[in-house]
Amino acid sequence: METQKNVQTNPGNDPAIKTPSGAKVILVEILKDKMALSSAILLLLIAAFVFGVSIILDQDQIVTVDLLAIFEPPSSQYWLGTDHGGRDVFGQLIIGTRNSLLIGIAVTALSGLVGLAMGLIAGYFGGHTDNVVMRIVDFFLVLPTTMIIIAFVAVVPNYSLLQFTLIMSAFIWISMARLVRSKALQQSELEYIQAARTLGTPHYKIIFSHLLPNLSSIIIVNLTLSLAANIGIETGLSFLGFGFPESTPSLGTLMSHATNPQIFELRPWVWLPASILVLVLMLCINNVGQALKRSTDAKQRRG
Amino acid sequence: ACNDSGDGGSTEPSGTGDDTETEETVENEDGIYSLDDFEPTKAADGDGIEGGTLNVGVVASSPFEGTLDWQHYSISTDADILQFFSESLFAMDDAFNITDEGAATIEVSEDNLTYTITIKDNVNWHDGEPVTAEDFIFAHEVIGHKDYDGVRYDASFRNIVGMEEYHDGEADEISGFNIIDEKTVELTFKEATPSLMSGGIWYYAMPKHYFEGVEVADIPASDQVRREPLGYGPFVVENIVPGESVTLSKNEDYWKGEPLVDEVVLTVVNPDVVVESLRSGQIDLVTTFPATQFADNADMSNVDWLGRTSRFYTYTGFKLGTWDADANEVAYDPDAKMSNQSLREAVRLAVNYEELGNRMYNGLRFPATTVITPYHALYHDDSNPGFEYDPERAKELLAEAGYEDLDGDGYVEDPNGEELVINYAARQGDATAEAVANYEMQAWRDIGLNIELLEGSLTEPNAFYDRIEEDDPAIDMYTAGWGVGSDIDPSGLFGPQAMFNYPRYTDDTLEAILADGLSEDAFDLSYRQDVYNQFQEYINEVLPLAPTLYQIDTFPVNNRVSGISYEVGNNDYGWHTVQLNDENPAVD
Amino acid sequence: MWKFILRRMLIAIPQLFFLSLLVFILASQMPGDPFTGLIDPSITAERLAEMREIHGLNDPWYQQYGRWVSNAVTGDFGQSFRYKMPVTELIGDRLLNTAGLGLLTLIFSYLIAIPLGIVSGRYNDTWADRAIAGYTYVGFAVPSFIFGLIALFIFGFRLNWFPVGGSVSPGLVSGTLEYYLSKVYHMTLPALSLALITTVGTVQYLRSEIIDIKHKEFILTAKAKGASENRIYNKHIFRNSLLPIAAFFGYEITGILGGAVFIERVFSFPGIGDLLISSINNRDYSVVTALLLLSGCLAVVGTMLSDIILSMVDPRIRIK
């Protein structure tokens, strides 16, 4: 409380307690947080590696069944051994990570976009518009999401990454929408928004050039955290038998092999690396996300 | 004829073990097994303990359905449970012909139309009431009833005199039945076929007194079926936890003699944990054992592995026509993409099924030679060599038939020089299903066929059958499985009027052969054998579908259990002779 | 109060309507029907067609929907094709199992979340807080089924501490004490596995809520009253931060139902999650639709419950 006040009463000749200006503070906060920094670096390394190597890798070759190499344990030829189709787990891991990252990013982006739009509209206009949007959100809120998604996946023909992204996004945009809405409502009460209106600024401009920038840090935080959640999002479905075909390796597919009793105990090299990788990815993203969160919320700031 | 639904992706093998006492079980150096490694029977062995509890794992990935009635059940899990307390009236030999060993005997009239069924005197329901002719008729009355909601009202029922009138409500009784006395009844059919004795006659009786007052439509949901089912089998149902477990006690009044164990506990076990449950001795034996898990566990020290040949086989089917719904028959299209016989043969020759079976299934699946499995030992043609893996020959065949790679893309064009893309559909299934499909496709590509997996992924089983059945033009070729029943007659799969004739292929020769198999002459066994040998050969020649793999069913049995048999044709595994040699199960 | 509940229920009606429509359309869009794949030489094609007709599978969807809804309103969800029994009855047993599992999960999850949340909120940025944060991140990252599989393997098979499947030991008669004890025993491991995963959200929520409240001015007031740190935490912070959590418990229902799908599969636990998956695989429409609708209703009831609880515990929105 006190600090806040102080910040306002004292113009910016004090660099130490300047009003946070978006990206810079985020950067500073991450640089300060060793954990977050190393997480971010690790994340970038993994992503760079995975995307880099997957260009070189021959995906067809990796998903080719080789009867002579079924369940080979890790060796110099197969770094992480092979699966029940004699396919190289390491290669699948690389491509799978890439696919899972793509899925995570796509789902996050798409659901984030929809949620953002809905939230902004509801929060900015309020009143009836808000009511309508919130009714829709309410409806989604009471859906037994997991179950409906499973049913959905069972229905969709030609199930692939794209379909998956669409289905997931259709159900998870609401959390973003709710968050954005509540923040937008708060911001709309603030006088700078009112001021823009009295100045005759059209609504869309107010939303994009006033509201949005002021929600940006919250949006970034939320996107980061939901990216963490979305990376592993398809694991569950794979486990239930609604995953992608083996020709589309993903971390979820690899992990779901754990249900196979032949693999779970005797051939952990098939599922364990993927599980660990998911864990690492999610932890990293989460670390970064939490650091971002702290930077937007003075109370949670460390030190 | 009770038969499992077409093996919706999970093939259920079974097996036999050696009846030696040795506690280490089948294990051979190369890790590849064959039928010779298994015995179907483990004879009673030394002195068992008095009574005891036999723990049976009912292998299913979800709770059992609990329609515990032969007339109504539709899922094999229920049948697995039913067999412990309710049994067939008739025993069969390994040719699936009814013998006198069962609870009832059967006599055939000269014209093969009238069958006299006599239920043995000492066969009584668990409540003490005798099993009567009425009960046998009652089973027919239920199945033939217009409110009957099961799948068993089929051609062989309609073949009973008076059945259709009864079904349509025109008659109160089925006129084809003639009660001689309490335990004897005459059953008359309209048409005689050799198949009647091997599956054409309904095997079961239903306790009419027990279902008094229950409407036919309400039977499947009734307590008499779901909670306190009544049978005359070796064990009596004591308690059912719906979907999970059934506790049975021995039927002291069992007509074949008092069972040796006191109690049987059936528990549903998820296929994923079967092995662990067996190892820890939590269950003594299982109803089915997942084939892919066998090799890893062949060395399990606390069980003996029994095994036998399976009634299932897999095949590659070719879409050669469509179903003519108006005429209700198959319409063969000689211009179909796959209509070239050489092409089909090349497809079959290109894949090394031996290797596939050995590597992925450790020999528990092995190359199929004909469309009649060894399960039908009497009719399976041992001398038919089937197909030899020969990719070179496959390429030759293609070349001879005019399939040549004209544009140098590595894939052949069809004889007209048009690009040839073959769409292949395969079902989702167990862990190996996808790998198998991919393996096959690789082999086909190696001989120059441009194969594409339907929509890039395995097809969900329901959708798969839907599309196959509707002759989806997007499918040129598919892989599927088939489980044969006790009746050898293959018309259901190959006949011109069979909807399950998914390849939609028929020709005069084939129709003639099929008719021959059911003809008057075919009552003569060797004649019929000849016909079906001819059939097997003919199918291998025209190849509307190519048999790919046979299977071996394996059955793990705890060391302490003996007196059990999984002999083919034996629809009574001899539960009353099963004995325990130890109070506690052996543990790995 | 009653008026409020009534009104709240009225709001739920359109929700339920849309839900039912969605559910029905979903189910009817699934490829195949219960008779697909029943290929058996002894079943004739005509019989199949006849059966499809009997079950009304050939009618247009809106007719089927109308029929279904009007029956559903009276509690009749039709027959399960596969189980050949009324869906209501079929679901009944399973629902009890899942309810028990859910309840136990909730209990475990609160038992875990409250102390952990309190510790990490109160002593934020201590090693304890970081350790708990580590746990929550891991819990967030590990899918419940992997966790369940490992738990099953270790505690079920290796240590033999818990049963490995089913909801009750065979042979026990419903109604006896032994029976219920056995049920609880069977639920313990799955519930615990699920709780350890699902609880992390609550832990995090509680933590940030406590940190939030810590900085509120009324805490200063309490301090100025001379209240000790402990008292401030017990009387002001915990109470205020636990109330919303208590209120959210209705919302948890949806989450737990979702989690149950996985955990029931892992532990072969006969609940509605498990039933849903097998029904989808078997195209047992009437069960799928009933289950989806049921879980939708549960979620609606849950949110309603949360609203009601919230309005009871939070004086600011209390309704008279």
Added chain:
Amino acid sequence: MEFLKIKDLKIHFPIKAGILKRTVGHVKAVDGLNITLEEGKTYGLVGESGSGKTTTGRGIIGLNDITSGQILINNKEMTKRNIKEFRRNVQMVFQDPYSSLNPKKRILDIVAEPFRNFEKLSKAEEKKAVQELLEKVGISADSIFKYPHEFSGGQRQRIGIARAIALKPKLIIADEPVSALDVSVQAQVLNFMQDIQKELNLTYFFISHDLGIIRHLCDHIGIMYKGRFVEEGTPDDIFNNPQHIYTRRLVASIPDIDPGKREQIQLSRKKINEDFQMNTNKYFDQEGLAYPLKSISNTHKVAMPERG
């Protein structure tokens, strides 16, 4: 000439209750106000918290929907349709200098926003215009690339004013423009507002609950209570000759800067309070609302019931 005329302005808000947000009644935030104001003058609106001051101001500028009544500027009625035109003539200065400037925008963008909405200026023209404006409000022209947080409260408030006068409006609504500021800064802003008023011949609609400021600044004062006027007049009328008990109490409540007058103030307050307690009925109707205004002199109006 009447510049601003407000006729029987009413602004009501629905009261929503419960989680269901049903309308259970209406807040009559503004309930029948009549105001006339000449060009170049300052109108002061005073009243306790929640009396409807802000709502009135927002109603005039169109931020709140009007339930009924008319707002005329230069005899032209403001309607939903011509609101854009009005926007040019009516501007607002906000209470909170911290939240009224978008923290993510540079001063240039903030001050140029009205230009961008109403006038097509080139970048250079725009920059020049902004710099001129900033100089007018006493902020060095090279600050245009700074962000709001780099300025003090008083400076920010002046930036806010610069933005408000960019389009050369005729009427400025100032809703408690200085209540968030320290006295020293307050003085600065008030001085400046007076300067600019003269320079641009602005009309002010000044909202405050600080009677000292109102008295210092305004030509006309309206005392609001629960959405209605209880008294209206010149500063002299209000402060030296308050008629309504509510006004009297309000005036008496102002702390005096002279510690010597303590006892005296105390005493008069006590008396007025007693009077207030005793005679509430006389001054307010059954619902506790003010009666309609009645003129008691040229400039002075009081809400008193009809006698007799």
Added chain:
Amino acid sequence: MDNKLLQIENLKTSFRINDEYYAAVDDVTLSVNKNEILGIVGESGSGKSALGFSVLGLHPKNKSKIEGNIFYKDEDIAKVSEAKLQKLRGGELGMIFQDPMSALNPLMIIGKQIEESLILHTNLLKKERKKRVIELLEQVGISSPEVVYNQYPHELSGGMRQRVVIGIAISCNPAFLIADEPTTALDVTIQAQILGLIKKLKEELNSGVILITHDLGVVAEMADKVAVMYAGQVVELAPVHELFKNPKHPYTRSLLQSNPTNNLAKTKLHVIQGVVPSLANLPRTGCRFATRVPWVSNSAHEENPELHEISPGHFVRCSCYKTFEFAKKEDLKDGISED
């Protein structure tokens, strides 16, 4: 003096900002007697609240540092244990906060919130406590205490809530009361009532009060003695009459001059140049006010400004007051533009 209740000596309160400590209250020496109100005025950020909080030890321990002495009844409460402080807080030392909206626990009924101090500091039985709470509510001028007892904060108006906050502060008859801007958030009429109430209570309880405000009128009306704070320091300290009649320090005089209440006509108000520097940028040497009166020559300020007692009880910091004149137009050529 026996009458002395609170004696603050050389108090220095520092806050940690980026691992460095900055003094927000710097070398403050003050005293309050029984039945006396010490008013503290100053611009925002001058350290008024920081001073008040220091007395009660309410600053977070890990982020602040308190040096100097605070004698309360001869005990140095700047040094005593937390447990001892807890005994005093809410008992003998009461505090009233600025914002009545957020100073009350939203989920606790009013009665319980007042009762909490009684639980902590008295041995009253439950029934007695309730009686006392009702009494207190009456005392702070709430007309239906029984109803209010069971109400939640959000059901009360701002003025009512501030009364409740006062009720909490005086529940144990504190000998000493700190009121940190108790009326800033309230309307004038309510302000008058609340101030009256505080005065009345002070007299009844014979307590000493520190009244923090930035409203000179409030000080004029309430205080016996006034301390004017600037940048963490007391720049002038005098009995109230003396201060208003005879303000010396340039800062005090400027404050008085810029108050519109003192300038009835539409004349220009006085403006103080510049702003209060932020904590980290405070000049720590020399006259801290110097930057804001640039037209006063540097030599007029002391190098190390001290408080001078220029008449009994009237202290002024720095000797620049002697030469201080309000700026003439030409002195202000930078005008307001450069503040």
